[in-house]
Amino acid sequence: MTKSMKKRMTRVSIGALLFLLAIIAENTQLMKNENLILGIFLVSYFIIGGDVVKRAVRNIGSGQVFDENFLMTIATVGAFLVSEYPEAVAVMLFYQVGELFQDYAVHRSRKSIADLMDIRPDYANLIQNGEVVQKDPSEVTIGQTIMVRPGERIPLDGVITKGITSLDTSALTGESLPRDVMAGAEVLSGCVNLTGAIEIQTTKEFGDSTVAKILELVENASSRKAQSEDFITKFARYYTPIVVISAVLLAILPPLVIGADWADWIYRALTFLVISCPCALVISVPLSFFGGLGGAGRSGILIKGGNYLEALSQAKTVVFDKTGTLTKGHFTVAKIVPEKIEADQLLEMASYAEYYSNHPIAISIREAYGRKMEESRISDATEEAGYGVKIFLDGAEILAGNSKMMARANIAYQKEPGAKTVIHVAKNGIYAGHILIGDEIREDAVEGIARLKKSGIRRMVMLTGDRHTQAMETANRLGITEVYSQLLPGDKVDKLEEILKSEVNNGKVIFVGDGMNDAPVLARADIGVAMGGIGSDAAIEAADMVIMNDSVSKLSTAIRISSKTIGIVKQNIIFAIGIKIVVLLLAAAGFASMWAAVFADVGVAVIAIINAMRAIGKVKD
Amino acid sequence: MKKTYKLEELECANCAAKMERKIGELSGVNECRISFMTGKMILDLEDGQESEIMKEAKKIIKKLEPDVSVCEL
Numbered sequence: 001m002t003k004s005m006k007k008r009m010t011r012v013s014i015g016a017l018l019f020l021l022a023i024i025a026e027n028t029q030l031m032k033n034e035n036l037i038l039g040i041f042l043v044s045y046f047i048i049g050g051d052v053v054k055r056a057v058r059n060i061g062s063g064q065v066f067d068e069n070f071l072m073t074i075a076t077v078g079a080f081l082v083s084e085y086p087e088a089v090a091v092m093l094f095y096q097v098g099e100l101f102q103d104y105a106v107h108r109s110r111k112s113i114a115d116l117m118d119i120r121p122d123y124a125n126l127i128q129n130g131e132v133v134q135k136d137p138s139e140v141t142i143g144q145t146i147m148v149r150p151g152e153r154i155p156l157d158g159v160i161t162k163g164i165t166s167l168d169t170s171a172l173t174g175e176s177l178p179r180d181v182m183a184g185a186e187v188l189s190g191c192v193n194l195t196g197a198i199e200i201q202t203t204k205e206f207g208d209s210t211v212a213k214i215l216e217l218v219e220n221a222s223s224r225k226a227q228s229e230d231f232i233t234k235f236a237r238y239y240t241p242i243v244v245i246s247a248v249l250l251a252i253l254p255p256l257v258i259g260a261d262w263a264d265w266i267y268r269a270l271t272f273l274v275i276s277c278p279c280a281l282v283i284s285v286p287l288s289f290f291g292g293l294g295g296a297g298r299s300g301i302l303i304k305g306g307n308y309l310e311a312l313s314q315a316k317t318v319v320f321d322k323t324g325t326l327t328k329g330h331f332t333v334a335k336i337v338p339e340k341i342e343a344d345q346l347l348e349m350a351s352y353a354e355y356y357s358n359h360p361i362a363i364s365i366r367e368a369y370g371r372k373m374e375e376s377r378i379s380d381a382t383e384e385a386g387y388g389v390k391i392f393l394d395g396a397e398i399l400a401g402n403s404k405m406m407a408r409a410n411i412a413y414q415k416e417p418g419a420k421t422v423i424h425v426a427k428n429g430i431y432a433g434h435i436l437i438g439d440e441i442r443e444d445a446v447e448g449i450a451r452l453k454k455s456g457i458r459r460m461v462m463l464t465g466d467r468h469t470q471a472m473e474t475a476n477r478l479g480i481t482e483v484y485s486q487l488l489p490g491d492k493v494d495k496l497e498e499i500l501k502s503e504v505n506n507g508k509v510i511f512v513g514d515g516m517n518d519a520p521v522l523a524r525a526d527i528g529v530a531m532g533g534i535g536s537d538a539a540i541e542a543a544d545m546v547i548m549n550d551s552v553s554k555l556s557t558a559i560r561i562s563s564k565t566i567g568i569v570k571q572n573i574i575f576a577i578g579i580k581i582v583v584l585l586l587a588a589a590g591f592a593s594m595w596a597a598v599f600a601d602v603g604v605a606v607i608a609i610i611n612a613m614r615a616i617g618k619v620k621d
Numbered sequence: 622m623k624k625t626y627k628l629e630e631l632e633c634a635n636c637a638a639k640m641e642r643k644i645g646e647l648s649g650v651n652e653c654r655i656s657f658m659t660g661k662m663i664l665d666l667e668d669g670q671e672s673e674i675m676k677e678a679k680k681i682i683k684k685l686e687p688d689v690s691v692c693e694l
Contacts, residue, residue, distance in 0.1 A: 055687075062684045068635070103632060110658060223654040223663050233638045282634040283657070290658040 005103060008051075012096050015048035019089050026086070041085040049076065049092035068277040071244070078270040079594060082263045091274065091594045098602020102283065105609040109287060112294075112616060119171045119190045119211055121155035127199065137189075137206040145201050148193045156202045157209045160185050163198035167191040172210065173549035174300025190214065213540050217302055221293050222286070224305025228569050232285045236278040243584070247272035250588060264590065271587040274597035280576040284608035285569055291615030292565030299618070300548040301558045308527050308544045312562035315527065316507030318457050318555065319499060321492070322464035322474060324514030325531050326552065327439040331360045331421075333368035334438035339414065339431050346433045350425050352393045353400035356381055361421060361437050388423070399426040406431070441477060448552025449478050455556045455563075458507075461499060463492050463521075492521045500526075512555065529555065560619040568615050572608040579604050624671070625694045626662045628655070628682065636685040643685075644678045653678075661694075 001009075022040040046053070049072070056073035072095055079088035124137045125147040132147055137155040140146060145161060148154050154167075166178035169191045178194055181187060187200060190211035206212055251269035254260040289306035296303050303309050323329045338346040351369035354362035355378060366373075381391040387408065388401015399409060406413040406424045411431050416422045421437040442448075449460065461482040464471045471485035484495050500509050511518075511525030519542035522528030530543035531550055540546055547554045583600035586592035631637055637657040644664070645653035652665040666674055675691075682689050 058687065068633075106632075110660075219659060219661065220663070222656040222658050223661065225654070233642070236635055236638060237642070277635065279633075279635055282638055286634065286657050290656075 001104060002107065005100065005107070008096070009100060012048055012093070012100065015044045016093055018044035018047060019086075019093060022089075023086055038085060041089055042080075045076070045080075045089045045092055048089065048096055049073075052092065052096070068279065071273045071276055075270040075273045075594065075597075078266060082267055084267070084594075087594055091598050094595065094598040095274075095602055098598070098606055101606045102279070102602065102609060105606065105613070106283065106287070109291065109609075109613050109616070119153065120215060121153045121189065121211060124155040125149070125152075137209075140202055140206065142202055142205060145199055147197060147199050149197045150193055150195055152193055154187055154189050154191050154193060154200065155209075155211070156189050156200070156206055157204040158187060158200040158202040160187055161199045161201050163196050165196035165198050166194045168194050169549075170300075172214070172300065174298060174554075175549050214302065217304060217540065217546075218293070218297060221303060221305050222290050224307050225286075226289055226306035226310035228310065228566075228573070229285055229289060229306055232278075232281050232573070236282050239278045240276050243272055243276035246584075246588075247276070267594075268587055268590055271592060271594050271597045272584065274594060275580050275583055275587070275600045277601055279601065280605035280608045281573060283605060284572045284576070284612040287609060287612040288565055288568045288572065288615045291612060292561055292568075295565075295616045295618065296558060296561045298616075299554065299557055299561070300551075301554050301561070302540075302546040302548065303558070304544050309562050309565060311508045311527050312510070312545075312559050313566040314506065314508045315457065315510050315559060316505075317459040317461065317499060317503060318452055318510045318512065319461045319463060319496060319525070320480070321511075321513040321518055321521070322462055322466060322471065323439065325512050326445050326462065326478060327441050327474060328550075329439065329514065331364040331437050332440045333364055333435055334440075335436040336368075336433070337414070337416075337436070338433035341432055343433075346425055346435070349393060349398050349427060349432060350400050350423060350435055352378055353381075353389045353391050353398050353425070355391070357383070357389065361423070364437055365423070365435060396428050400424070439474075441474060442550060442552055445552045446478055448555060449480065451553050451556035452559070453479075455559045457559070461495075463487055463495055465489075489518065489520075492518060493524055496521050496524055500524075510555070512552075557619060561615075564619055565615045568611055572611055575611075576604050576608050622666050622668050622671070624664045624666060626664070627692050627694055628660045628662055629690045629692070630688045631655075631657065631660045631686065632688075633686055640682055640685050643681045647674055647677050647681075649674050650678075662691075 026037050052069045053073050055069040059067045076088045076092050121137050123134045124140050125132050126135045127145045127147055160183050164182040166180050169179050170176055172190045189209040247269040251266045254265045255262045292309050293303055320326050336343045347369050351366050354365050377394050379392045383389050387405040391398050411426045413424045413431050422434050424434045425432045460480050462475050462480045463484050465487055468485040471483050475483045508526040510527045511521050512529045512531055513522055522542040528543045529545045531547045579600050583592050583596055634657045637655045641653050641655040649667040649670040654663045679691055
């Protein structure tokens, strides 16, 4: 609670006590003097609502008529004039308590979301001439070395040059498990260093660092408004004048036309005025979206605006790019098929054969072998482009390559049907077996797709530049039936256009890519999602939403957050408008007191805000 | 040209909506977006008219919520 709120609370409490005194005095005949009682009511009224009256007067001066301060003042002063003293003070008291509540709730939610997104590093420990100097992160240039101690936040992107530690990446990825890193590892700003001091050579300036990019994105997100936010703003524009005009008519017409009691109808009109502020809606709808965006951010999902958060809930189709999105985009050994030797021996031979190669396939074989290799065991290695490699390992001739190589050397080899890349190995002219290389599917891709189906996604499409058999194999494992293969990057945009056109009932299309060369497709989709692109500027710029860790299942989390947020928004709109209309009708008919009206105004606002705060909460996976 | 301003002490959501509309209608302003939650105003302005536009914008803000102070980010 801020200082000014505390002050207001004290003042309102004192006023409330005095008001209580006045009521007791009026009802117990302790005080006979009517004027004295009115005096106490008036004093308590000004203690409680003096600031409202003051603002009202000031606003009239500047031509602001349909302002809630003005309306509250008119309503309560009117109540005094028709001799409803307790009611006048009570309404002001209610209003102020509600306002306090409302400000407190807004303050709280602003703060809790700000804390959620508080990843801005305050300083960087620059190492200059062997000394550590504290600097503003923006003063550090590329290539300088900074030190990050345990407990500190990494201020700039870079590469670790010294030290071993674990990093808390949760602010960036929503991942709670710490990540172990050592010298040579690339680290992103925004992570918190947990265990050991490390030295980092910076690779980016602060403005280009991950943390600055994320902050910019998050801070701008709430300025892209959802349709329902714009609807509320428009609604508010017409609602207040309509209610105020109705109030005037209500006060004048019945007494003039049918000679009804003036005081009664003025009271009804005043009640109208109390309900004429659209505050509950105007606050709670943006608050819900803001909460939803914050909640998504906490799960490692950055959404660039309320409009996209809203569109997610209407998504019916998800289009995936295959490589780098559903698969990891790098090769791994999928299967080792030895022929009359141990699998380990086959892998060893293949690894040595690929010792000098930097091809991704060679790397994947060496990674699978994973043991220290001795170059001295190799003699006379020759690479034959289009076939494979020939080396001598401990004096034995090893051939490692494709089927053409085996055929040329007249070695009988086992044919492997299917899509994967195959490396055949022969030792001294005898077939030793083969190794299958595949692009690895992401760990949670299968589960992620299954969850999307549960979240109401009806159609899932995979686009890829790969050959058809290869694409189908991946698709089958994931449970995706619609596959378009052998596409050039330009074809992907055309395919997406087709899919967009075929959507019915305003269903939205999500495209998920890795942001590397599919920026045009990301931009064309209703919601372009970049995955695994953390630290990649292209991805963050082109996409409408960024999944910060590489998890496919975050997509369904995002859809759930979206549906929950939209649900809350709808509840609030219906609840607030509903209550207001009911109370308006009751007031017109003379059944609603000003008390009910105050509830319809601030009470509803407070309830709507509390409901809106739910949007920040976690969703079930 | 895009400019971002912080509106300190912005406490009335309805006023923020009114400010957004009125400032957006000023000549030389292509777009005005005010986020009540972050208390930020993002203006898309014609080049070179910034100081006059800001004078007008501040007047509008003062009128609607006198306690708000505007500072450029």
